[in-house]
Amino acid sequence: MIEVQELTKSFGESTAVDHISFTVNKGEILGFLGPNGAGKTTTMRVLTGFIPATSGSARVAGFDVFKESMEVRRRIGYLPEVPPLYPDMTVVSYLDFVARIKNVPAENRKSRIDDALQKVNIEDKRHELIKRLSRGYKQRVGIAQALVHDPEVIILDEPTVGLDPKQIIEVRHLIKGLAGRHTIILSTHILPEVSMTCDRVVIINHGKVVAVDTPANLATQMKGGQRVHLEVQAEEKALRAALQEIPAIKRVTAEPAGTAGRLSAAIEVAPGQDARSQIAEKIVGRGWPLFELRGAAASLEDIFLELTTEDSAHASKKAN
């Protein structure tokens, strides 16, 4: 549905997006994850035809976003970072205006508007002036605006920013409900959002793609591998010596736990291996009292930090 190839956008000297490539399949939700200033908004602006790319190509539903911009614009619903609202209009007259400029035929307009209002759950505010709405409601009107012409592709730039936790959950449900019928790209710098809503994730940093995969795959197969947390009553040296005997263990960090004599240890295990039973065997074999033994997959958060900080370290090395 969406194909981006070697897309580059520079503003004068600085490059906001640097040769990125990815594809989005029909009906999929793609998460665009990266720290602020990573190039998420710029990529979305190129996809929606708001700004032209410096080089590379992007196609939406088979149409080139620059050369066949009108065809692409007809098929895209777009919520920019700041919802594009006219404060002096009522919700319903605003959506009517958007439906008109998006070429919704007159006979469908009313039902499309009602449908959009219902999807974002603001039917009760339809005759309210937009300037009187709270931040959360404004954001919902912004989403309704992106849905009103029933587009094939929906692009949402940070759709949950400024919402309270309850609203965030609602919006995530809404987005999940839209998938299948619509193809969705959403950007965010909030990690749980990606693992909860997206089928696939593109992690982007300094304008470059650092990883593309499903959230689950990223979380398991990535570098961090498995981690084991341990709380045990033992001497640190002895514990280290015992654990070093297990080949799958890469690294052990131990520190005194809250209770005297106990150690709390974090053990990094090589990817694809499970060392928990071996660890338990060693500890029980030496007769140390074991209080806790817990395996944990590296969270998306760890991976994200690892990927983005590694990349910036790499970048600064290059600069030197």
Added chain:
Amino acid sequence: MKGLYAIYRKELGHYFVSPVAYIIIGLFLLVSAYFFVLILGNVIQQSYQATMESMQYGGGMAFDAPSMAVGGFFGILSTLMLFLAPFLTMGLYSEERKRGTFELLMTSPITETQIVLGKFLAACTLLMIMLLPTAGDLIYLFFHSEPSPPWRVLLSAYIGIFLLGSAIFAIGSFFSSVTESQLIAAMLTFSAILLLWVVGYGTDSTGYLASALQYLSLIRHYDDFTRGVVDTTGLIYYGSFIFLGVFLTVRSVDSMRWRRA
């Protein structure tokens, strides 16, 4: 065409919910009515004097009081236009850019030309609405003066003020598209009109430069219209001004995509 109409509709509606339009139109009508009364008093006094003089010295010049009143009134309308029109166009694009709604327009399936024309036509409609009540003053004059001013002159004067206003709006629309600040847009528009207003002053001598400058002057062609002369030169002059203003606005709106966001 539908896109153009949608923009036009939104824009006109926007004028009627914004206090700016009400303040400017109210001020325009108030000041023009005030000057209408002053001009009438002045013209009546002058015509008395002229009558007295002709009685004292015999003969005397023909004194066309109604035409003087019409000329003076439309002179005031054009001056008010110079001061007030920049406020009506300053927000056309700068406000959209500031609010982020520009991004919505530019990613919708409508062309830049549709956006610009829709906005310009809405502004021209507002101009008509603004000029309409001033007809009340002239209808008064029409029925109470002897002889009444010829309706052809009134019609041509209205065509003149409408063309002048539209040309100013076209300039204002361009300047609104080059900046995000409404204040700067208004100041640039005002400066441009003022320069075009005075450009022909003091060049009554003949010569190529003088006649070129006189041709450029916004107000010289307008004066013909208020005297009842609908001249093709004037029509072409204002027509090309409007075309140029709209064209430059379209180019400027289009170029925004290429500028640094």
